[in-house]
Amino acid sequence: MMTDLILHEYAASGNCYKIRLTAGHVGARLERREYDIMKGETRTADFLANVNANGRIPTLQIADRFMPESNAACLYLAHGTPLIPKERFDHADMMRWLFWEQYNHEPNVATLRFWYGWIGEANFSELQKANLPGKRAAGLAALELMDEHLATRDWFAAGIFTVADIALYAYTHVCEAGGYQLSLYPNIQAWLARVAAQPGHVTIDA
C-alpha cells in the first residue's frame, strides 16, 4: 500500500478518473483534492506555482513531488505491476495506445462531452461551432478504429488488461454524453463490460 499520494483533480474528468481507476487496480490509497475548473481554480497563481505550471488537473502529488499528465500518473501508480507489460514490443504497443488516446481520442471524444455537458450547446462559441464537425468526425473515426481493433482482441495491447485499457475506458464509457452512440460499436461494448468486470474496478462517480 502506497501512502503520501494526493490526487489534485476535478472528479468528473475522465483524465482524473483513470488515475483513480488505476489506483483501484493496484490498491493505492489516494487523498483527493477537488478544484472547480469552471471557476478557474487550476489557473490561480498558487496552483501554477505549487501544483502544475501547466494549469491543469489531474496532477498526482507524490510526497513533495508532482506528476501532471494523466497517463504518466497512471504509469507511475502501475509501475512494476502486471498492468504494464515488460516485453519490449508489448510495452511499446501499450504506450502507442496511450499516446493515441491523448492525441486522437481525448481531444475529440472527451472534448465534446465537455462541450455538451458543461458548456451546453446553446452557449457554444462561433469557434466551437466551426470546430464541431471536425471534432465529431475525428471522434467517430477514433471509436471506429477502437471497434475494429477489438474485433479480434479482448484487450488493446499485449493480450492482457493494461494501463492502455484503463486510459481508453475513462472517456469511452461516457462518450454518449458527447453525442456518440455506443450501440454502433459492439466490440467496444463487450470490451467495456470486460473492463468493468475486472477485480479492483471503481466507477467514475465513486
Place this chain on the structure above:
Amino acid sequence: MMTDLILHEYAASGNCYKIRLTAGHVGARLERREYDIMKGETRTADFLANVNANGRIPTLQIADRFMPESNAACLYLAHGTPLIPKERFDHADMMRWLFWEQYNHEPNVATLRFWYGWIGEANFSELQKANLPGKRAAGLAALELMDEHLATRDWFAAGIFTVADIALYAYTHVCEAGGYQLSLYPNIQAWLARVAAQPGHVTIDA
C-alpha cells in the same frame, strides 16, 4: 545493431525525425520508406490495411509488426538504454513530458509549421484562420513553459538526456517556420545546443 527496422515516414515531419534521432543515439539502422502526405499516400487502402489503420506516419515496422505513434516508436528503439531512466518517478516524469509534447506542444508548434510551410498563409481555410489565434497562444504558452522548466535544469527529466529531450527537440528546433521566435527563449536555445552536441546526433535533413 538491430535489423529489420523500416521507418514508414514523411522525412520533413518532426514526428518522423524524432525516430531517426533516437535511432542515431542507439545505433539502430533504419530502412526508410517515404510517403507524400500532401498526396494522401498514407490514406490509401493499402496503407490503411498493411501499415497503420490510423492513416498516419510515422509508423515503425519491426519485422512483420507495426508501431504507430512517434513517441512509442522512440521508446521501442531506446528500450533498455540510458535514454530511458529506470527509477520509478524519473521514468514517469520522462513519460509526462512525452504526453505533454503530444497534447500541448505538437498540435500548436508543429501544426503552425505545417500550416505556414506546407499550406501557405494565402491558402488558409476559414477554419484555420479562426483557430490560428488559439493555436498561436497555446504554442507560445508551451514554449514559455519549456523555457521556465529549463531555467534550472539541463534536461527535461531525471537530470539526464532522455527520450523526452529527443521528442521535444524535433519540433522545437524548427519552430520558427511556424512563426515562433527562439530568440525569446534563451534557456531553450542553450538546451537545443546541448541536444545537438550529444554523440549520435543527426539533423532533420540527414
